[in-house]
Amino acid sequence: GASGILVDVSPKNPIVRVGQNFTFMCRVGKPLMYCSIRLPGSSSGLNMNEKVPKTAKYWYAGDGIGSGQCGITIARIDDSQNGQFKCSLGFEDDPTESDGTTNVTVARAPAIDPTLVVTPDADRRTGAYSEDTLIRATCTVKDARPVASISWAIGDDQITDGISRAETVESLNDLFTVQQNLTRRLTWKDNGKDLKCVASHIALDGRLKQTIKQISVRFAPRPIGGTIEQFGFIVGEEGIISVQIHANPRPSLTWTVDQEIIPEGHKDFTQRFEANPVRSMGNGTWQAELRILRVTVEDVARKYVLKAQNDVGKEQYTVMISTSAEPQGSLELGTGPIIGIVVAILVVLIVIFMLIFARATGRWCFS
Template sequence: MDVWYGASGVQVDVSPKDPTVRVGSNFTFMCRVGKPLMYCRIEIPGLSNGLNMNEKVPKTSDYWYAGEGIEYGQCGITISRMTDRQNGQFKCMLGFSDEQNESHGATIVTVARPPRNRPELTITPEVDPRFGTYTEGTSIKAMCTVTDARPAANLLWFMGDDQITDGVGRPEIVESPTDLFTVHQNLTRRLTWRDNRKDLKCVATHIALDGEMKPTVIQISVRFAPRPVDGIIEQFGFIVGEEGIISVQIHANPKPKLTWIIDQDSFPEGSMDLTQRFEATSARDMGNGTWEAQLRIMRVTAEDVARNYILRARNEVGEQQYTVRISTSAEPQGSLELGTGPIIGIVVAILVLLIIIFMLIFARATGRWCFSGGIPTRHDTKESSDTESADHGPAVKHKKPRMNLTYILKKKKDKVAADVEDLKLQNVAMETEKEMEKPGTESSEHIVTPAKGKPHGQDVVYAELELQATRRPIVRREDDKTEYAEIIHTKPEEEGDGTQ
């Protein structure tokens, strides 16, 4: 929509804005204002006089009023079938009962006209007259021209089936006195061996065409030496004792002459070696400068699998040598190719794993969630040890061990080991009790300790034993971890008294 302002500042909304339409199509031109109109007058190309349009004017087969009514501020016209003579400016003049000056709005309508002729395509420099081809590496400049179209045609470039976007210049458009347009566009390209025997195409598209215009084509021929390959050519699936065929594809233009070399014995295509076991066939044209060379082995032997086969290709431009090895193994399978879905899934899984690891590290560092318990520091442990030594007893306050991943994974295993250790301590306590219950048994000091070495899981048993003949030893186990075990006993207050 385009906006115009009248002499009195009235805003005029015009639609559509500068449209392009096809011949024979239906078209509506509309001007709108925010107040009632006294009259609506429209000028269109092809008519010498303006048209007074409102809802009361009778329809014709060519045009009629468009809108809800001039009292609603709408001034429009619909044309049933656009023709070439209606190309140009559509204009509306609006009158108001309370204003002296009229307002107006306009739009440029382009009636599309297709190009008259196919694109014109030229290439400079021309081909080498001696060979009728271009030499690899030659830089060419092509120009494509399409004339007499409205609006100007759009141009596309192709080399074979591949669209060309590099080296394409900006289009130059020239308007003629008859409102028709001519477009020129240049292409600069350095030819490679891949361009050989491909069609350089200039394709024109236009709104007035149902499809693409028939392109103009020039075939490009490029002279180049046989192309090298990376490394050694390996071929598989040969069977000892049976016939085998070595096949090599060569890119060259013009056709190369082929020579096979086996164990210092060289022989050209179309012949056999001295042993009459190897036959070289003539090069077969595969198109676009591709040639197939074949070597037939009458009967494959173990020695044939171990040797190298040399193929030499030579033409007017250059020479290339290829080394071939054969194998009785099956051809290796290609690498696994993943689609877009699996790749996205793997990436998401890796991101989730990284987030989980980051959260665990963060929780461990800040003591959150399952790591919220405290771990006694070396300073805290030292103070606890000093207190217990001074009081001859364990500290009353114990810190809960901080949870960590190692502790969680070993928890179940430590519990089982601790249960076994408790059973051992109970057996020792029972035996001690039996000894002390025997008549005439003197008071003695029994120290209950865990098994030799460091207890499993670093659990420590805290035990006290009072030297009384009538009381059994007390064995106590603490769940909390500590750094040592201490045996505490008291001395008798009176000599000769059997009790404390």
């Protein structure tokens, strides 16, 4: 304050919610002659002390002005009380006042969902982007107090790369608009996923506001490294060879068995092999199946070639089948092998100990 008396103010620059009970307090180390508190938007102060009658909206807070405490409690703070709270303190032995201030932010959540703009636009004919397209997305969250926070996600994965610094602009009524840009190079894995611009804010009480744009990416059938091995086929029974393919748009399929090409939805000339129509599993994933009416020993020795093609590209897959059970992995040992390994180690340790003992006592001859 002007008199040099230190005024302890609490709380310091708080963020509060509409309807919250709020107390503003100024303290000094000597008795007060008077206590005046000015609320935001008011041109005059409120004379506050323990003798002032309590109202439904506010009342004096503190142990009395004789204790050097000047405070006010507001029953339910509202949006009009966003701004500076000021206390002015007078003393019997000092002609000048001492002041204390705090800036109260009354939180206001953004009223509408974020706006999300993505450039360039997807292809008008297909509604999809080409793989490797560089997109720029702009998320804007308007009219919040304090400024809202923006986060990004694609599908269930949070995005942390390619994000610009958020830019904030103050608008009317001490409200803030924030904007952030995202730059991302699209891959086939982005196909069918939702690009999300998410706004969080203290006044939303844990709820989120978000805007979503679904991303569609055109890509050729994806390769699968090496020969595909499938197990558990039984001679004399029906068997189904199944291959999962990633592609967008839908691929057309053909199977080749012993040089004979079998389009999807058709059988071979022996009527033993049937290429089922491709099934959509969603988001550019497709199930290709070749049904074998009755598996023979010769079938196990064959190679089955699947070709998938769409208007972006093509890919070929080779499948071999087996009547064996699927391997469990070399590291998964049963209790029998584990016991054998332990016994072998113990035997080796005993032999080494006996050799060392015999040499040390001279019971055996060593050259």
